[in-house]
Amino acid sequence: MRGSRRARAAVTRGRVLSLRTRGTVRSVLIGTAVALVLWEVAARILAATTAQGDRVLPSLTKVATDGFLGLGHYYKGGLGVSVATAGGDGSALASTLALVENAGVTLMRVGVGLVLAIALGIVLGLLVAAVRPVRLSVSGVSEVLRMLPALAMAPLFTIWFGATSLASVVFVVFSVAFIVLLATSNAVANLRPEVTEYPRTLGVRGVRLWTRVVLPAILPEIRGPLVFGGIVAWASVLASEMYGLQEGLGYMLNDTLRFSIIERMVVVAVVFSALALLTMKLLGALVDAVTRWRP
Amino acid sequence: MTSTTSAAGASAVESAAATPAFHITGLEVSFRTRERTVTPLRGLDLDVPRGQFLCILGPSGQGKSTLLRVMAGLQPPTAGEVLAEGRAVTGPDANLGMVFQQDAIPQWLRVRDNVSFGPRMRGVPASEWGPRVDHFIEAVGLAGRERAWPKELSGGMRKRVAIAAVFANDPDILLMDEPFGSLDYFTRAALHETLLKLWAETAKTTVFVTHDVDEAIKLADRIIVVTDGRVGLDVSVDFDRPRGDELRMDPRADELRQGLLEVLQAPARMQS
Structure with missing residues (x-):
């Protein structure tokens, strides 16, 4: 039975x-x-x-109380509330403001870096696919560079650009643009021949063939790498903020770890993950919105 | 040099009307694959008069698609001369329209955007292409579906989009590479009607590649079979149009069908 x-x-x-x-x-x-x-x-x-x-x-209760309230320490008075009013260590208001302020800084770095990286990656990827000398010279280098542990390069950018937002943004661009570049040139190589041949027989040529035919045609295929690029952007910004920067979620995370205040670290990590996840979903939804046509 | 040019110029003026849609001499095409060199076309000569409906018939692997791709400018010849409307074919051109065997229309363009794609991309003013686009959408039976995505259409309807698009782009020459090969019998028959109607209306030179003898007999003014890299058989088909099912009973059509099948089966016998 x-x-x-x-x-x-x-x-x-x-x-x-x-x-x-x-x-x-x-x-x-x-x-x-x-x-x-x-x-x-x-x-x-x-x-x-x-x-x-x-x-x-730390227990969950400790994370929710000590961990969260302790973050007030990181509030520097950037959102129109004075540090004294906010209350500092142990104040829920100061803790919230600290998280919002630092998350805002990091979000800005990720956002700017990601937009630049995607634009640069797609343009370079199309160039690599379109121009044979560029392809030959770039493909070997990019294959080697791809093998580099990108995150370990973060200090290098701080040395080059100082402990500034610029260093963070450039580092995000550096790590994400490669992913987008390789995905783009691969997607172009994988296009069925008739996808470009048919428009050519209609008389479409030159730059238009790339912007109006190739680019839309590869979008579905580079969706995955773009979303992945969103995650890498967050990992990169974290790595870069750990080196000398005095603002941002990465700075907070690093500082809490330095003093082994795990309960605070967990709170920052949760906010960080939530924002990274959100970025991923947003990127995916964005690509889905412009590829509504896909079968 | 100068004298040659002036002589050519004089003869061009003299025979402007007589310039064939295609003038192909000594065409040779070879590909290098990893293991060997394949030469599907060797020393092929072909003239296609303007306005003709030519069917290139043959089993797969006999170079008929290669010939069409050379005519479209998508495949550079290894040797020989290919003139379309008197000009050398050096690459794809808006004057050499093509309908592909595969689903080649951009999936990201709605029906009307697809049909107007060629003229829009070539910078033709909308006032010029607008009426033409609407006319051909109507003519292929897609009126009312202008806003549909290709994914919302059946395979046959996507072929209709491709046909409307190529006519809306108004080339002098229409090349079709087994366009209806993947469609069922009824869809295919309906598309034959549509194509013949548009062909009669626009009088475009049409070169149609197929492996289907009946399809060729129904459509063509002239059928050629490519064998051994050359035009192995060249027959004109002069049955009255429109050609319907009565052609199946016609003894002359049957004779033609038998003759073509015999030629087509020869290389297959040799292979097996």
Whole structure:
């Protein structure tokens, strides 16, 4: 009896066989809840069994209270509220302002860097695909550069441009533009011949062939790399803000880690991840919006 | 040198009306694949008079698509001369329209944007192409679907878009590379009607590649078969138009069909 029911279930499942890898809202919620519970259990065990457990793996309550409220320390009075009014360490207002202010700075660096990187990557990628000498000279170099651990290059940009937003932005452009460039030139190489041959027989030629035919045609294929570029932009900005910059989520993260204040670090990390995820979703939605035509 | 030019100029004036749509002499095309060199066309000569509906018939691998691509300027010849309307073909040109076997219309353009794509990209003023575009959308039966994306259309309707687009671009010569090969019988028959109607209306020289003998007999003024890299068979087809199903019973058509099938099967026999 039980066996036959299981068999029937298998058949039903087989009929609607789907290779779904993205979570539903429910599965994400459940996964998050499970992770939080596991974290809390581990924190309690560590706290009970070791002397310093709560400092290594703070409980969720400690993260939500000490961790969040401690961030007021990072508020420098940039949003029209004076530092004194905000209250500093231990004030919810100051903590919120600190997060908003620093997240804003980082967001700006990511945003500017990402836009420049995508524009530059697509233009260079099309050039690489279109002009044979450029292709031959760039492809070898880019293959080598791609193998570099990009994140380890972050200090170099601080040396070149100082501990400034410019260093961050240029570094984001450096790491993301490569991804977009390679994706673009590969996507052009993968285009079916008739996609460009047909417009050529209509008399479309020159730059127009690239901007009005090739570019829209490759958009669906470079969607994945663009979204990936969004994640890399956040990782890059984080790496760059760790070197000498005095503002931004990366700076906060680095500072909390320097003093081993894990509960504060966790709060910053959560904000960071949320913004990175949002960027990813936004990029994906943006590409989907301009490729509504795709079959 | 000077005398040659003036002589050519004089003869051009003299025979402006008689200049064929295509004048191909000694055409040779070879490809280098990884293992060997393939020469699908060797020493092919072909003249296509203006306004003719020519079908190039043959099994796959006999160079008929290669010949068409050379005529379209998409494939540079290895040797020989290809003149279209008296001018050497050096690359794709708006005067050499083409309908592809594959779904080649831009997927990101709605029907009307697709049909007007050629003239728009060539900077033709909208006042000029507007009426023409509407006319050909109507003529291929896509009126009312102007705002549809290609993905919302059937394969046959996407072919209609491609046909309307090439006519709206108004080339003198229309090249078609097995355009209806992937369509079902009824869709294909309907598209034959549409194509013949537009051909009669515009009198464009049409070169149509197919492997289907019946399709060739239904459409063509003249059928050639490419064998061994040359025009192996060249027959004119003078049945009255419009040609309907009665052609299936016509003894002369049947004789032609048998003759063509025999020629087509020869290389296949040699291969097997």
